[in-house]
Amino acid sequence: MVQAPRPVVPSGTYVVEGGWLLAYEKGRHRLIRNGSMLIKRDHIAEVRSGRISGNLPRLSVPDHLVMPGFINGHTHVASGTPTRGLIEGGRSYGRPIELVENLSDAELDDLTAFNLAEILKSGCTTHVEMSLSLRQAESYVRVAKKWGCRGYPGGMIPGVLRLDKIWFRKDDKVLFRSVGGTLAEIEANLAFGRKHMNAGDGRIKPMMSPHASDTQTEETLTALVAAARELGTGIHIHLSQRATETAAVRRLWGGLSPAQWLEKHGAFDGPLFGAHMMAIDWRTDPAILIKHGAVYAHCPSAGGAGGATQPYPEALAAGIPTTVAIDTHSNDFVENLKLAVIGGKARAKLMADRVPVKMPTIWAAVEGATLVAAKGLGRDDLGRLTPGAKADFSTIDVSGFLFGAGSAPPEPLNNLLYCNGAAVKNVATDGRLQVFDGRLTVADEADVFARGAQAVQKVWKGLTKEKWFTPTSR
Ligand SMILES: [Zn+2]
DSSP states (O other): OOOOOOOOOOOSEEEEEEEEEEEEETTEEEEEETEEEEEETTEEEEEEESOOOSSOOEEEEEEEEEEEOEEEEEEOGGGHHHHTTTGGGTSOSHHHHHHHTTSOHHHHHHHHHHHHHHHHHTTEEEEEEEESSHHHHHHHHHHHHHHTOEEEEEEEESOHHHHHHHHTOSSTHHHHHTHHHHHHHHHHHHHHHHHHTTHHHHTBOOOBEEOBGGGOOHHHHHHHHHHHHHHOSOEEEEESOSHHHHHHHHHHTTTOOHHHHHHHTTTTSSOEEEEEOTTOOTTTHHHHHHHHTOEEEEOTTTTSTTOOOOSHHHHHHHTOOEEEOOBSSOOOHHHHHHHHHHHHHHHHHHHTTTSOOOOOOHHHHHHIIIIIHHHHHTOTTSSOOSTTSBOOEEEEESSSTTTSSSSOOSSHHHHGGGOOGGGEEEEEETTEEEEETTEESSSOHHHHHHHHHHHHHHHHHHHHHTTOSOOSOO
């Protein structure tokens, strides 16, 4: 039997032609039927309706929707698989993520690679990454550099091994005693930022990543803001993620809300991505976020599959710049876009007579994960398919079994509501096709899979030894 030759992965200068293409024109996205795009190395040189002539390599996907690469406004890459399927049991996932820190650097890289592969394979090309420790941030940089990913990484401060004692304290003395350790972590993260700034041909841009407002003091926040000013990339934080955070900040810092307290110390002077915002003060905080162009990273999978809904329809109604993000547990970006819309609509209907809400749409979710997030990062070359922009894109099968109706559909964005990451077939960052025809090109996919599995098995083994798992009954 003669095997068909495997198609060559286009590179350098090539054409992408899709059944649909989400182009960026005059300040907004617009769908183009039979849209084509000319890629020249790392950027987009031309976008048009119809065919681009010339004898050039072609990525022809007449049943696909060509999309800008998604920007993930909040993630913890290495925590996805170690918590997936465990958090749903209702226990704290604190111990599994602590055990990740027992892995060697090589095992950590295997874990990072598995999870980064999932994120990439679901069409996400830029990652605002709060690694749970500086070791994990270093691992992210190693893998992202090798694979050509675009990221804004930082180690969470305080890191995972110091966090719980400070976060779940019964006495605020614990917080004040933690200042020395936290200042040391800020210094180490600043050094990480200096070392890796613009690594990987400018794709890696470290960001200061404090855990949340209730695990900082005025002294550590001041140091964080100074470090963020030096790096120039801003701050990535969980913001008002639960009521106890807002209460702690009010108790400690003269009745201010977390957003007010951060603003007072200059945390909003650069880009700021704040995740969750379950307990923001709707009277005072939206105006602060809007004034500074800070982005609310709405994560429909925070808390695992079936976790609590979050105030996405309220944030849209308040006019806060809002993006959709992964957080962790699920690494499927398309699935999370879908969950944001579906869960958001259910929440909006239930809450409409109590608070101002705006009904989420797939258009708003896509704009959030592209244009809004790009603006929040201060990047007008990301999140859009237009001449001069970075060649970060994906192609999504909106026609296949379970996703579509057999051929390019008339309103393809709506078909995303039936898709998930498995529908994403090609993904490129800076023009390099890292996923081609559904498979990784940047590494041996089977190898990434097997090694990632082994790393998680090690975490499970540790949990079994500690009798962490509950018996198999209801
Ligand atoms: Zn998070």
